[in-house]
Amino acid sequence: MDANDLGDDRALIAVSAASNRSKADQDPATWLPSAAGYRCDYVTNWVADRIRWGLSIDQTEDDALTNVLSRCPNVPVTVTLAR
Secondary structure (H helix, E strand, O other), X not given: XXXXXXXXXXXXXXXXXXXXXXXXXXXXXXXXXXXXXXHHHHHHHXXXXXXXXXXXXXXXXXXXXXXXXXXXXXXOOXXXXXX
16 A cells, blocks of 8 residues: 555545554554544545555454444445556
8 A cells, every 4th residue: 555645535644643653564453543433434444445456454354354344334435446
């Protein structure tokens, strides 16, 4: 995924330095936003980015995503594949 992806508004979201350090390079299996109300947006964006760039996920990541998404409203997400 590319933080400089200007083709998708979800690619770069401003966060505090402390939040950025706490996440580092972790995936949703090992890190989720502390604000529980933002977790649905976070994991939905994560999945959209993976689809956009054709990236795989491992089983642990899949389990974590499924767990969070099971508590999220069923909202359609549009993904434009990267070129």
